Amino acid sequence: MAKTKIHSDQKYIEGLAANNSIIIQEIYKKFVPKVVYYIRNNSGNQDQAQDVVQEVMILLFNQAKANTLELTCPFDAYFFLLCKRKWLNELKKTANKGVTINEDAGSISESAHELVEQTEEFNEKQQLFDTMFQKLGDKCQELLKLSFEIKSMEEVAEKLNVTYGYVRKKKSLCIGQLTQWIQETKNFKSLKNN
Amino acid sequence: MNEERYILFDQYLEGELTIDEKANFEKQIADDPQFAAEFAAFRTAQQQLENKFGIAAEREAFKENLMKISDKHFHKDKSKVIALKPWNYAVAASVVILIGLFFFNYSKNPVYEDFSQHEQAYFTERGNANTTLKQAETAFNAHNYKAAIPLFEKILKESKTPEIQLFYGISLLEENQYTKAKAVFEALRAGTSVYKDKATWNLALCKLKQKDYAGCKKILLTIPQDYEDNVEVQLLLKDLE
Numbered sequence: 001m002a003k004t005k006i007h008s009d010q011k012y013i014e015g016l017a018a019n020n021s022i023i024i025q026e027i028y029k030k031f032v033p034k035v036v037y038y039i040r041n042n043s044g045n046q047d048q049a050q051d052v053v054q055e056v057m058i059l060l061f062n063q064a065k066a067n068t069l070e071l072t073c074p075f076d077a078y079f080f081l082l083c084k085r086k087w088l089n090e091l092k093k094t095a096n097k098g099v100t101i102n103e104d105a106g107s108i109s110e111s112a113h114e115l116v117e118q119t120e121e122f123n124e125k126q127q128l129f130d131t132m133f134q135k136l137g138d139k140c141q142e143l144l145k146l147s148f149e150i151k152s153m154e155e156v157a158e159k160l161n162v163t164y165g166y167v168r169k170k171k172s173l174c175i176g177q178l179t180q181w182i183q184e185t186k187n188f189k190s191l192k193n194n
Numbered sequence: 195m196n197e198e199r200y201i202l203f204d205q206y207l208e209g210e211l212t213i214d215e216k217a218n219f220e221k222q223i224a225d226d227p228q229f230a231a232e233f234a235a236f237r238t239a240q241q242q243l244e245n246k247f248g249i250a251a252e253r254e255a256f257k258e259n260l261m262k263i264s265d266k267h268f269h270k271d272k273s274k275v276i277a278l279k280p281w282n283y284a285v286a287a288s289v290v291i292l293i294g295l296f297f298f299n300y301s302k303n304p305v306y307e308d309f310s311q312h313e314q315a316y317f318t319e320r321g322n323a324n325t326t327l328k329q330a331e332t333a334f335n336a337h338n339y340k341a342a343i344p345l346f347e348k349i350l351k352e353s354k355t356p357e358i359q360l361f362y363g364i365s366l367l368e369e370n371q372y373t374k375a376k377a378v379f380e381a382l383r384a385g386t387s388v389y390k391d392k393a394t395w396n397l398a399l400c401k402l403k404q405k406d407y408a409g410c411k412k413i414l415l416t417i418p419q420d421y422e423d424n425v426e427v428q429l430l431l432k433d434l435e
Contacts, residue, residue, distance in 0.1 A: 019252065019256045019259055021259060024263050025263055025267075028263060028264065028267040029267075032267065047268075050264060053264065054260060057260055058256070058257060061253065062245065062253070065252070065373075066241070125242075126245070129242040129246070144243055145247050147243075148243045148246070149250060151376070151380045152380060153384070154384070155416075168201075171204065172200045172203065173201075175200065175204065175236060175239050175240060176197070178239040178243075179203075182239055183232065186235070
């Protein structure tokens with residue numbers, strides 16, 4: 001794996017993962033006004049801008065926690081692009097009325113685009129996984145939820161009033177079911193791409 | 195559905211296979227692309243679940259904090275309506291400080307630092323040749339956890355002993371690497387070594403440091419009475435009341 005250079009703005013990512021209030025405030029102060037300005041100039045209002053920013057922040061938190069977010073460009077460009085694309089998606093959803101996009105021909109680097117794509121992909125995968133999880137039976141959902149919250153399978157067994165052996169086996173099989181679905185979507189995707 | 199296979203995957207990930215079984219498993223991964231793909235998908239599912247539920251509490255805390263900061267940022271115009279004269283700020287500030295001082299000693303929640311007097315590590319005897327171990331011991335005892343972590347990782351790669359795992363976990367905890375620390379302590383806790391209860395105690399400290407008081411208490415209550423440092427456990431439990 002080629003290791004690209006990590007930008008010093010990685011501190012924002014780490015700060016988000018650590019739920020560091022000072023860093024979060026700094027992001028709002030430094031980078032959010034530009035987003036608000038953009039959204040307000042493109043058929044949006046202050047409240048909508050607030051929502052978009054919040055959703056993007058939660059998305060960043062999730063990705064940072066999964067340790068898959070390594071900034072290779074300034075946070076500013078990356079964050080702005082993410083918010084902007086999110087807003088344009090929102091507009092598309094409700095876009096029967098004609099919207100005019102005031103495109104600023106800002107120079108956004110290649111790596112920012114790449115990174116944004118990665119984040120969006122991460123988000124899509126997570127959403128896809130959520131749908132799969134919802135497809136599981138109630139028993140599986142409950143058991144998996146407990147297994148990953150509590151971690152100790154002995155405790156899970158106690159809580160569900162079944163044996164340790166049973167929960168272990170059941171957990172494997174529930175994850176197995178998810179595994180099958182993940183593989184099926186992968187095969188489906190590769191069929192589509194070929 | 196290939197049930198046996200999924201059970202095997204889980205056992206492998208939980209580190210429950212014998213050395214032979216493990217070697218066999220890894221050989222199969224290398225030789226059989228279909229097996230490898232299936233295992234990769236299994237691991238993806240596992241990671242997604244970890245991300246979905248393993249950090250659910252942290253995510254909630256983050257969201258709550260985020261909302262607060264966000265609201266403050268977006269509605270700051272409102273607060274400007276009550277324009278204070280500069281000296282009012284001074285008065286307001288001193289009142290805040292006074293209130294702060296007044297309540298300071300009464301803050302009910304115990305803090306991690308009061309309970310984090312970790313024991314010293316003594317891995318090596320004088321003249322012991324294993325230098326990584328010595329370095330790790332020195333770093334840990336000097337509270338230089340950041341340096342100790344990679345050393346422990348190196349040692350654990352060679353031989354996994356519960357003792358090293360415990361001190362590795364404590365270092366992670368000190369460096370706020372909660373997810374990793376938690377995993378290490380959970381593993382010890384599920385085992386049968388003499389460090390089982392100590393791991394549980396540190397797991398509780400993990401929660402305490404993250405200010406998850408209910409979670410902390412829940413774990414403390416699972417520590418048996420005959421645990422060597424039961425006094426600490428009881429003290430912390432009392433503080434949590």
